[in-house]
Amino acid sequence: MLETATIIEDYGRRFVVQTDNGLLLEANTRKKRTDFVCGDRVHIQQINNHQAVIEDYLPRQSLLFRQDEKRTKLLAANVTQVFVVTAILPEPNLDLIQRTLLSTIAANIPTSLIINKMDLAEKQILEIENFYTQQLKIPVIKTVAINNDITDLREKMQGHCNILVGQSGVGKSQLSNAILGEQKAKTGDISLNEKGKHTTTFSKLYQIDEHTSFIDTPGMQSFGLNHLSIDDILYYFPDMQHLIGKCRFHNCRHLQEPDCAIKNAVQNNEISTERLLFLQKIIQEKI
Ligand SMILES: Nc1nc2c(ncn2[C@@H]2O[C@H](COP(=O)(O)OP(=O)(O)O)[C@@H](O)[C@H]2O)c(=O)[nH]1
Ligand SMILES: [Mg+2]
Ligand SMILES: [Zn+2]
Numbered sequence: 465m466l467e468t469a470t471i472i473e474d475y476g477r478r479f480v481v482q483t484d485n486g487l488l489l490e491a492n493t494r495k496k497r498t499d500f501v502c503g504d505r506v507h508i509q510q511i512n513n514h515q516a517v518i519e520d521y522l523p524r525q526s527l528l529f530r531q532d533e534k535r536t537k538l539l540a541a542n543v544t545q546v547f548v549v550t551a552i553l554p555e556p557n558l559d560l561i562q563r564t565l566l567s568t569i570a571a572n573i574p575t576s577l578i579i580n581k582m583d584l585a586e587k588q589i590l591e592i593e594n595f596y597t598q599q600l601k602i603p604v605i606k607t608v609a610i611n612n613d614i615t616d617l618r619e620k621m622q623g624h625c626n627i628l629v630g631q632s633g634v635g636k637s638q639l640s641n642a643i644l645g646e647q648k649a650k651t652g653d654i655s656l657n658e659k660g661k662h663t664t665t666f667s668k669l670y671q672i673d674e675h676t677s678f679i680d681t682p683g684m685q686s687f688g689l690n691h692l693s694i695d696d697i698l699y700y701f702p703d704m705q706h707l708i709g710k711c712r713f714h715n716c717r718h719l720q721e722p723d724c725a726i727k728n729a730v731q732n733n734e735i736s737t738e739r740l741l742f743l744q745k746i747i748q749e750k751i
Pocket of ligand 3: 712716718719721724725726727
């Protein structure tokens with residue numbers, strides 16, 4: 465008999481599912497299928513008290529993934545809100561952040577940015593924050609995870625299935641612990657990497673209340689955007705959208721073409737040079 469469950473731990477090929485009756489089961493797939501991901505609602509066949517086989521997934525409300533030449537990497541299913549986590553340290557990887565934003569906008573999922581480790585903040589943070597809010601046009605939340613200073617985040621998460629994504633070391637797991645409080649992420653959630661540092665190696669979904677949950681993810685270093693079409697790319701730049709169709713050539717790539725509305729806007733200081741360079745880099749990857 466088939467049962468319905470949710471994937472709450474995702475190790476790539478192995479999973480933990482929680483049935484709608486609250487039972488936790490280790491789960492494998494048939495024929496080594498890898499098209500399942502944390503957050504998926506699935507049909508399972510229970511084998512015994514501990515184990516199940518995942519048969520299929522139910523229609524997804526959303527799907528976050530990245531894609532390079534070699535493969536597609538699913539990040540999460542059914543999330544309704546994304547938090548891209550950055551920190552004062554390690555230094556923010558703006559390329560990774562902007563790529564992540566392109567994909568969440570393309571997936572039509574509301575996205576905010578968390579600047580964590582504000583206890584370490586010095587003046588330069590204002591400049592970075594301005595870039596996020598003025599150029600990327602994205603809401604910013606500041607947190608100090610180690611002091612449980614996460615009130616704004618907790619409020620904003622309410623009623624959503626949230627996901628925390630970002631570079632390794634920015635404090636995603638620390639934020640998870642702050643959100644969970646007493647419940648705490650179990651220590652088995654982390655393992656030692658080669659450098660002897662604790663690092664999350666799999667995705668895990670935590671239920672906060674009946675309507676609110678979040679997924680903690682392993683750190684990522686790159687974000688392939690093969691799945692985004694060059695013709696649509698400007699739609700995913702909130703600071704440039706209004707210029708769609710305004711270039712002299714309808715197929716303008718905003719590189720060497722004359723009378724390019726995007727480059728003109730940069731000249732007029734309406735769009736930042738960093739953003740133009742980022743756009744051109746993404747386009748060049750696609751030609
Ligand atoms: N100073 C400071 N350190 C933090 C804060 N949040 C996390 N850290 C530290 O940053 C390191 C990485 O945190 P972790 O949650 O494992 O990052 P993750 O890789 O994104 O999950 C740990 O040593 C944390 O103690 C914070 O708000 N302030
Ligand atoms: Mg982690
Ligand atoms: Zn142009």
